[in-house]
Amino acid sequence: MTQKTQPRAKKNAPARKRAKSGGPRQGRAKAADGAVWLYGRHAVAAALANPARKIKRVLATKNAADWLEQAGAEEAALARLEDMKPDAIDRLLPDGAVHQGLAALAEELPRARLKEVCAPAEAGRPVLVLDQITDPQNIGALFRSAAAFGAKAVIVQERRTPPLSGALAKAAAGAVEVVPCVQAVNIARALEALKDLGYHCAGLAGEADAYIADFPPAPLALVMGAEGAGLRQLVAATCDKLYRIPIAPGIESLNVSNAAAISLYEARRAHRPEK
Structure with missing residues (x-):
């Protein structure tokens, strides 16, 4: 009708x-x-x-x-x-x-290439790397945080990431139109490419000894793993160093989108422009 x-x-x-x-x-x-x-x-x-x-x-x-x-x-x-x-x-x-x-x-957005959107490496402009995170709501929230904290790009695994549309795009509240998304066949190789560009690859892991306050004053690639599983062994081994967020005793972990927002803020904190 x-x-x-x-x-x-x-x-x-x-x-x-x-x-x-x-x-x-x-x-x-x-x-x-x-x-x-x-x-x-x-x-x-x-x-x-x-x-x-x-x-x-x-x-x-x-x-x-x-x-x-x-x-x-x-x-x-x-x-x-x-x-x-x-x-x-x-x-x-x-x-x-x-x-x-x-x-x-x-139409789907044109594919972004890692070297085109991540170079040059800039302190205070982190790259967010997602290792086997598949929930559309979480990925949408991660894009939203990436946009809020000025990330240069979000890198995802090509075969395990849902399309940047539907529920994911709604959860991102427009951020998928702002932050370039690189679909990588292999996350470990993507980290090696980021290192070649001058990024310090910082993996987030609850068992790490260093805290996010120890991030170096360098361009950062923040590597987030799936909730529960965390970073895969090869991905963790490819990171330059592992870091953790200090949380209160008795709380095992944070939602990955919350952990990413805190880490992105810390990555930018030392490099925010003067008022």
Whole structure:
């Protein structure tokens, strides 16, 4: 059924397209041409503002479209919005997707190359390396922390990382559009490449003797392992040194996204610009 175009509250606002609901559960999987769904207000707004992201469709409820306009979206982006009811957007997305009235069908971002995005090595601009972390919510939160603390890039393992879309992109709140993501076939080899660029590879491990306060005043690559499993043996051995976060007795560990945020802050602390 065709949705009726909802009138805009502001005068001279760009006209929005009418959109068909598409029937039950159409388009929920990855599109045949490789496009992916992004949803959630901040995730979609950041994608629309990213010139590297090619957008195919943008679906919005009236409230979400008004929010997008107030958030400063460009007129060209507003003009291509397709009016849809929330339940019509629901039918295009995975079960349980919290889209906040806004979704975009987009091409995946171009692949980033390690040497292009991580060079030159800069003190105070850490690189975040994720060793076999697979939970989309955790990875999204890690991207958000990486963006907040000025990380140059996030490096993930190619075969074990979910796509940078859907729930992951929503959890990142737009950070996947800001922080380059390098997909490495082999994490240990990626660490060797970072060393060649001048990075000190600091692995986070609960059993380490050194504390994160002992980070050297050098460009850092912070290497985080999966919760429970931690860093794999070869990855830990490839790090220049292992460090731990001091936590209270009786608490075994922190969530990996929390541990990364603390470590990223410490990596930048000594290099923050003067006020």
